[in-house]
Amino acid sequence: MILSLILRLTIWFLLTSDLSLINIIIGVSIALLLPQTKPEKESLRQWIQILGHLLMAIPQAYKEAVEIMIFPHAYEGLTLQKIEQKRSRYLIFLDIFLITFTPKTIVLKYNKKGWFTIHRILRKKTP
Template sequence: MIFSLILRLTIWFLLTSDLSILNIIIGIAIAVLLPRSQVEKESIKEWIKVLGKLLIAIPQAYYEAIEIMIFPHPYEGLTLERVKPKRSRNLIFLDIFLITFTPKTIVLKYYKQGLFQIHRILRKKNS
């Protein structure tokens, strides 16, 4: 439950970009009031890995944005990536959020068979 609240607050703060007292109170209220899904047991180890990836994704997003402005990215491609096995819905959502957070990639579709369809912009054409 605590990880669910942390996830909701993190997404709230990333969306609003506002750490004022009023926004923190609103974020906590929304995180507590949103309905909960069925409880899925997730290991703390997996959550720590994902939160570590989130901390890496923020500077990576800035780097990619600058790279796109400096170097043209005229090509694009679609790839399918497999979801890690035995992933909970919360962690799958966070994986999709992290992929889409960076400017060069976006998840177009999640297949229930355990695949993400990802659109990428590329500097060079893949052969």
């Protein structure tokens, strides 16, 4: 329950980019009013690992945004990325969020067999 609340508030604050008192109250209210699902078994190690990836994704997103502005990115590509088996829905959502958070990538499809289809913009054409 606590991790779910933290996840919802984190997403709320990332989407709104506002830490004012009224926005915090709205975020907590929405996080509490959203339906709760039965808890899934996730290890603390997985949560710490994904939060570490989130902290690394923020500077990477700024770096990619500057690259897009300075250098032309005229090509596109699709890639497949495998994810760990037996990930909870929350962790899969955070994986998708992290991939889509950076400006050069977006998840197009999640395959229940453990694959993401990712669209990327590229500077150079790949063979």
